[in-house]
Amino acid sequence: MKRLFQSLAAWPLPLLHAVGAVLGWLAFLASPTYRRRFLANAAQAGYAWREVRSAVAEAGKLLGEVPRLWFGYTPPVRWEGEERILAARALGRGVVCLTPHLGCFEVTAQAFGARFGHITVLYRPARKAWLRELVDTARNRPNLSAAPATLPGVRQMLKALRAGEAIGLLPDQVPPHGLGVWAPFFGSPAYTMTLAGRLAQQTGAPLLLFWGERLPRGQGYCIHVRDWVGEQPVDPAAAARQLNENMEALVRECPGQYLWGYARYKQPREAGAA
Template structure:
């Protein structure tokens, strides 16, 4: 009962924020993130651990600076769910700048996997790419522990014409979508456990990485279009950055294809390191015999 009430209050608050100026909402989230970073917490330790593992060459001062900036971005991204989930199409169109290396409106686009990465702007990018494509597309989502929140998130993420399906139904549904020539959006750069995963390097660390992207691309004869949702400076909104399809992909080698995804991230994260999702336990699943890094 208390969780249900809390969910309703939280969603009502987000709906209220959606009608306020974006700059105010973004600054509110930024300030809240700064405040929460000052309080020692499990999530703050996770951020510091991830940065120390991936960037040992950085000074301690630089890692702390990036950690604080990331915490501000991460909390801000949750507050900005307000405009992303409930803001009008007109408002989102003004906030999202599209920078694409391919013609997203090409009527002859082949079967396509839209591969999103977990930078803090992924929600804005994922919601708006439905608009930029100017066609019906589809997306996979990760089930939430709160079913009421999941239902609201699913509706919000699909409100511009996207079919939605749980990751649990992914194989059968994704292949059907690809046959129907619907661009399919998915994210695969998180630790989902050993199933359908392999250990390949990510910033030199053996990392549990999904193999689903290469397999879907191979079976569905699909191209892979990577995209990133970036947060613009000075509270100006977002950039939906879409890259060219990966060449010579998939290879049919699960390890090589998973490594390709991590290599892409290694190229992009240094541009905006404070915006990658370091609050996630990216190295939670360890190779046999290797100790946890989060104890």
């Protein structure tokens, strides 16, 4: 599998996106479960089919671009709002970068590391043994480290913040049982991580919101940087509600690139479950 990914990494990004778009539609048409979840999640957020139709192909592009992002060189990237990063870094307390399943979230960390300095990203280790070695090593690049979603991984992120570095998380990913609380996401209860708020409170690191817009015809990406809106409540339930409100605001910027097929409202698995 690793050799296949390394071979595909040499393909031009427009071709990878074209193949990925086809795969996205095949998955949508072939899987009733995925299709129902996609449509239900979009409807829950108040979107009609015509407003999210493009997200079917975009989900496939997400898969198609992975070999290039893991094993090739970073595609062209431009920034919108980078002055927010410079201001946050100037505080010297590290930066907590939050990126939902919107657009290309893989490229945000790569581009951040290449431009602004070291960043450590949290990832969930693959549950399939044949994927584990690939996923565990593919994201590591100069100025980019991957920390597993385990206690040692959390300590690694805390250490990075205390050293004044940045960390990155996917805050709309369902955490294991006991590591989150239930909070509304587009009006429906979703199990929501509390880690981002805890890390920010322990270190005083500012929170910033990111999403990587996938540009048409494989031209690359535009990374949008947004300020966190609101205070940072100490109460976990209030903090989770505020986190989801900030994520909703990002998704509404471009619902056609959100991963609506993700099982956002599922029950959390037990911590350490295989």
